[in-house]
Amino acid sequence: MQSTELDPILSQALGDATRAGLKLVIGNKNYSSWSMRPWVAMTAFNIPFEEVKILLDQPATSMAIAEYSLAGRVPVLVAGETTVWDSLAICEYLAEQFPEKNLWPQNVAQRALARSMCAEMHSGFGDLRKAMWMNIRASFPGKGRTTGAQADIGRIGEMWEDCLSAAGAHQFLFGEFSIADAYFAPVVMRFNTYDVSLAPALQAYVERVTAHPAVAKWIAGALQETDSLPAYDIYPD
Numbered sequence: 001m002q003s004t005e006l007d008p009i010l011s012q013a014l015g016d017a018t019r020a021g022l023k024l025v026i027g028n029k030n031y032s033s034w035s036m037r038p039w040v041a042m043t044a045f046n047i048p049f050e051e052v053k054i055l056l057d058q059p060a061t062s063m064a065i066a067e068y069s070l071a072g073r074v075p076v077l078v079a080g081e082t083t084v085w086d087s088l089a090i091c092e093y094l095a096e097q098f099p100e101k102n103l104w105p106q107n108v109a110q111r112a113l114a115r116s117m118c119a120e121m122h123s124g125f126g127d128l129r130k131a132m133w134m135n136i137r138a139s140f141p142g143k144g145r146t147t148g149a150q151a152d153i154g155r156i157g158e159m160w161e162d163c164l165s166a167a168g169a170h171q172f173l174f175g176e177f178s179i180a181d182a183y184f185a186p187v188v189m190r191f192n193t194y195d196v197s198l199a200p201a202l203q204a205y206v207e208r209v210t211a212h213p214a215v216a217k218w219i220a221g222a223l224q225e226t227d228s229l230p231a232y233d234i235y236p237d
């Protein structure tokens with residue numbers, strides 16, 4: 001009789017995360033762009049986790065986050081004794097723990113590019129993030145187009161265009177959905193909210209990401225939330 005044995009390295013990697021049980025601490029789905037990234041990645045790749053939501057900008061927010069991470073920010077991933085904070089570190093941890101799921105592109109050059117794009121997103125685009133904050137429920141057409149935000153939109157569009165012309169018009173940035181798409185999903189949300197006009201191929205990508213089941217699930221969660229942060233609900237003149 002033939003026995004089925006798991007590859008020991010794969011089995012150990014799989015074991016660590018699943019045995020521990022994963023808990024992802026996030027902020028409000030409507031506003032927390034950093035929380036959206038690992039949540040979408042985990043959901044897209046069918047990585048089971050318990051969701052813990054902490055409402056942002058409340059008197060008790062800092063204390064509630066401090067129970068999980070002294071960095072004072074969400075998202076935080078708790079895997080047994082291991083705590084991982086910061087969206088990018090969480091995505092890297094998940095990619096390592098679930099190597100068979102290919103959260104990053106499989107090709108080494110594409111993986112380097114995907115990582116560079118996520119790192120640029122993580123440390124950059126401050127003007128876009130400041131002038132065009134994420135608010136999934138809102139509609140702010142034409143708002144926030146500061147010079148800096150427009151430059152950020154242009155740079156993001158260029159990167160997407162390069163990826164999509166290499167991957168194919170109907171694909172995600174690196175073909176299959178990857179961490180890179182999860183990482184740019186909050187930008188897609190902003191492009192929807194602020195009605196950013198894009199070249200047809202980029203608009204089609206925005207629609208593809210918006211319709212991805214994991215992204216659609218996050219949006220549905222944001223639409224169901226009843227808590228609101230008034231400071232982010234009205235765009236000042």
Ligand SMILES: N[C@@H](CCC(=O)N[C@@H](CS)C(=O)NCC(=O)O)C(=O)O
Nearest residue numbers: 032033034056073074075086087088
């Ligand atoms: N670079 C961090 C940024 C995390 C961040 O700024 N999170 C915001 C919510 S989206 C937060 O926790 N704010 C805490 C607060 O408002 O008290 C990451 O990538 O995780």
